[in-house]
Amino acid sequence: MLSFKCKCPHCHNEANHNITAIAYYKKIDDKTDSVYTLIKCCKCNEPFIAIFNLPTKERVEAQKNVETREYRRIFTREYITYPEPKQPPTHESYPDKINSLIKEIEKVGEPFAKISFIRSALEFALIDIGIKSDKDSLFDAIQKAYEKRLITAQLADWAHIVRKFGNKAIHEIEATESEAQEAYDFLKLFLKLIYEIPAVIRKYSNPASSGNKEE
Ligand SMILES: [Zn+2]
Numbered sequence: 001m002l003s004f005k006c007k008c009p010h011c012h013n014e015a016n017h018n019i020t021a022i023a024y025y026k027k028i029d030d031k032t033d034s035v036y037t038l039i040k041c042c043k044c045n046e047p048f049i050a051i052f053n054l055p056t057k058e059r060v061e062a063q064k065n066v067e068t069r070e071y072r073r074i075f076t077r078e079y080i081t082y083p084e085p086k087q088p089p090t091h092e093s094y095p096d097k098i099n100s101l102i103k104e105i106e107k108v109g110e111p112f113a114k115i116s117f118i119r120s121a122l123e124f125a126l127i128d129i130g131i132k133s134d135k136d137s138l139f140d141a142i143q144k145a146y147e148k149r150l151i152t153a154q155l156a157d158w159a160h161i162v163r164k165f166g167n168k169a170i171h172e173i174e175a176t177e178s179e180a181q182e183a184y185d186f187l188k189l190f191l192k193l194i195y196e197i198p199a200v201i202r203k204y205s206n207p208a209s210s211g212n213k214e215e
Pocket of ligand 1 (some may be wrong): 008009010011012041042043044045046113
């Protein structure tokens with residue numbers, strides 16, 4: 001089966017994904033053709049379409065024999081995917097370093113590498129909001145965040161689960177896809193709670209914007 005190296009717009013995994021169907025369409029421009037390929041991600045199994053534009057002459061030549069190198073050249077052309085890749089969940093209220101880490105998390109495929117970046121983002125956020133000092137372990141910092149009512153007991157429990165995934169990933173270079181997904185879901189929720197929500201509250205609790213007296 002033909003495969004094509006590209007980034008899956010669903011899970012962002014860059015790999016050789018399987019081309020499951022190919023269709024040829026002539027564009028309005030009489031010198032250029034589009035080749036539409038239906039691709040199935042080798043990681044998340046979701047389908048997407050990659051569209052290649054190439055000169056009609058080249059397409060006709062390539063299509064004469066699908067076993068040739070000329071044919072495979074179609075897939076070295078510039079392409080767009082449908083759907084377009086999702087935007088990484090960065091946010092203007094997050095520190096730049098967190099946003100950079102999120103972009104890295106989106107890029108890496110290996111679950112242990114993903115979890116290592118997630119752990120770094122979590123640690124950085126805890127330091128940034130003044131919860132974690134140099135002598136605090138991540139365990140201490142999570143407890144402090146709970147004691148200061150920044151997170152609920154439930155979220156603290158979840159944080160400890162994710163912390164253990166992080167330890168395993170860093171020390172044993174071992175992690176599963178579902179651990180990486182869970183850790184990432186936790187991080188996204190955590191960042192919303194400590195950066196995004198306070199930013200919204202600050203916006204509306206600005207004295208200039210609220211004229212109501214306490215009743
Ligand atoms: Zn995928």
